[in-house]
Amino acid sequence: MARNKIALIGSGQIGGTLAHLAGLKELGDIVLFDIAEGMPQGKALDLAESSPVDGFDSGLSGTNTYEGIAGSDVVIVTAGVPRKPGMSRDDLLEINLKVMEQVGAGIKKYAPDAFVICITNPLDAMVWALQKFSGLPANKVVGMAGVLDSSRFRYFLAEEFKVSVEDVTAFVLGGHGDTMVPLTRYSTVAGVPLTDLVKMGWLTAERLEEIVQRTRDGGAEIVGLLKTGSAFYAPAASAIAMAESYLKDKKRVLPCAAYLDGQYGQKDMYLGVPTVIGENGIERIIEIDLNSDEKAMFDKSVASVNGLVDACKKIQPALA
Numbered sequence: 347m348a349r350n351k352i353a354l355i356g357s358g359q360i361g362g363t364l365a366h367l368a369g370l371k372e373l374g375d376i377v378l379f380d381i382a383e384g385m386p387q388g389k390a391l392d393l394a395e396s397s398p399v400d401g402f403d404s405g406l407s408g409t410n411t412y413e414g415i416a417g418s419d420v421v422i423v424t425a426g427v428p429r430k431p432g433m434s435r436d437d438l439l440e441i442n443l444k445v446m447e448q449v450g451a452g453i454k455k456y457a458p459d460a461f462v463i464c465i466t467n468p469l470d471a472m473v474w475a476l477q478k479f480s481g482l483p484a485n486k487v488v489g490m491a492g493v494l495d496s497s498r499f500r501y502f503l504a505e506e507f508k509v510s511v512e513d514v515t516a517f518v519l520g521g522h523g524d525t526m527v528p529l530t531r532y533s534t535v536a537g538v539p540l541t542d543l544v545k546m547g548w549l550t551a552e553r554l555e556e557i558v559q560r561t562r563d564g565g566a567e568i569v570g571l572l573k574t575g576s577a578f579y580a581p582a583a584s585a586i587a588m589a590e591s592y593l594k595d596k597k598r599v600l601p602c603a604a605y606l607d608g609q610y611g612q613k614d615m616y617l618g619v620p621t622v623i624g625e626n627g628i629e630r631i632i633e634i635d636l637n638s639d640e641k642a643m644f645d646k647s648v649a650s651v652n653g654l655v656d657a658c659k660k661i662q663p664a665l666a
């Protein structure tokens with residue numbers, strides 16, 4: 347059977363890590379694309395030269411033209427600029443919107459059957475624009491945010507409780523980052539909800555709120571430490587989990603920025619919700635009832651994402 351083909355649009359920090367992980371997991375042949383000449387070719391060759399040591403068989407190549415992504419099964423988009431200290435994700439909007447227009451046209455022409463995962467920030471607005479620019483069906487274009495936000499939350503909780511990260515589950519909704527909505531009553535240690543763990547004295551409600559806030563600020567914490575860019579290992583790992591669920595039809599339940607067409611009372615927008623990812627892309631959106639506090643946080647998140655989408659429409663009237 348022919349190998350799957352995975353195209354990585356943007357071969358910077360996240361793109362390079364995506365290629366490495368996809369290779370190590372033998373998800374398919376990998377094409378790195380970037381506008382920087384030589385860089386995707388150099389990373390592809392360096393990674394290919396690691397494959398005998400690690401024992402993986404994946405074709406690895408680099409390209410500066412969209413022809414190179416032709417026929418891809420999965421496309422993961424990180425093209426654009428990352429944050430510097432003091433910048434919010436929203437500061438990236440104008441420049442990255444132009445990048446999404448080019449990338450969308452390339453995908454439309456050369457990989458119209460792909461499952462597309464967008465990582466470029468500000469995520470919820472960029473994935474919305476990418477779906478419009480590419481014209482691909484909404485179930486095949488998705489944004490990576492929730493897996494990362496919930497992974498950060500899980501890690502912080504596992505550290506707090508001194509338990510394995512494997513036994514902590516987290517449920518997050520809403521936009522990426524500042525307006526993320528953590529659902530503590532659905533986040534658990536081995537099935538025991540955090541709200542019960544507070545009652546059991548494992549941590550105080552105040553401490554839980556601190557951990558939630560650290561999760562919301564998780565991206566900024568990394569930017570502040572790195573100073574020259576933003577997080578890349580955890581974002582790449584998160585997108586690979588989504589790609590793997592699609593390619594292997596695992597039907598994993600993963601929080602993703604998905605196109606809402608009436609779910610959660612929203613239309614024509616992308617927002618983080620629990621989804622099922624399988625061979626048909628986003629196969630299902632899981633809609634839960636929100637209590638009044640959660641609804642208030644969710645509405646705030648919707649308003650913030652809608653603000654960014656409106657800004658996109660002003661910059662590029664074709665999107666309106």
Ligand code: APR
Nearest residue numbers: 356357358359360380381424425426427428445465466467
């Ligand atoms: N087409 C293709 N690639 C582009 C384009 C474009 N129009 N514009 C920029 N790039 C490339 C850059 O040359 C660079 O190699 O995108 C790559 C981005 O890589 P990094 O600067 O290392 O950024 P990275 O850390 O990978 O983050 C990428 O993901 O998490 C988000 O906020 C982050 O939006 C940022 C994106």
